[in-house]
Amino acid sequence: MAADLRFAKTHEWARTEDDGLVTVGISAYAVEALTDLVFMQLPAVGKRVQAGESLGEIESVKAVSDIYAPVSGEVVSVNAALPGALETLGSDPYGGGWIAKIKPDDAAQLAALMDRAAYEALVKSQPH
Numbered sequence: 001m002a003a004d005l006r007f008a009k010t011h012e013w014a015r016t017e018d019d020g021l022v023t024v025g026i027s028a029y030a031v032e033a034l035t036d037l038v039f040m041q042l043p044a045v046g047k048r049v050q051a052g053e054s055l056g057e058i059e060s061v062k063a064v065s066d067i068y069a070p071v072s073g074e075v076v077s078v079n080a081a082l083p084g085a086l087e088t089l090g091s092d093p094y095g096g097g098w099i100a101k102i103k104p105d106d107a108a109q110l111a112a113l114m115d116r117a118a119y120e121a122l123v124k125s126q127p128h
Contacts, residue, residue: 005094006070006113009122012055013094014070014110021101022071022110024055028093029123034060037086042078043100049075051109055100058089070113073104 005013011030015023031037039059049055049069056067078100082088089097104110114122 005116006110007116007119007122008068008070008113010066010068012068012070014113015094016107016110017101020103020107021076022073022104022107023098024067024070024100024102025093025098026058026067026089027119027123028090030065031089031093031097034058034062034065036061037089040083040086040099042080042083043075045075045078047075049073049102067099069102071102071104071109072106073102075100076103077101 005015007013007027011027013025013027017023037058037060041057043049043056049072051069051072053069054066055069055075058065058067079098082097082099091097
């Protein structure tokens, strides 16, 4: 897990890229907890989102879960190959498993997210 990732309590990760965009995905913990993924709804390019608002959905054989935006802004691209290759979320959650790129309204919102150590502590505190 890269040190430059920030995490939301809802298990999304965010990484600021060199061009200022924020790449968003879901953590390996979330993928493992969901198990047996069967469907994903990506956000529409051009959609405006608020931090904490639903960005899309992911469905497993057990449940449908929202994917929440870790920052407010505009969705500028999505990983269109992902819904047809959901196994990528498990095999490469912090690389090829990215979900969307957001042009943030305020990059400072990333500072409110947890760093890796804080996120790992949160995961360890949750029942399995």
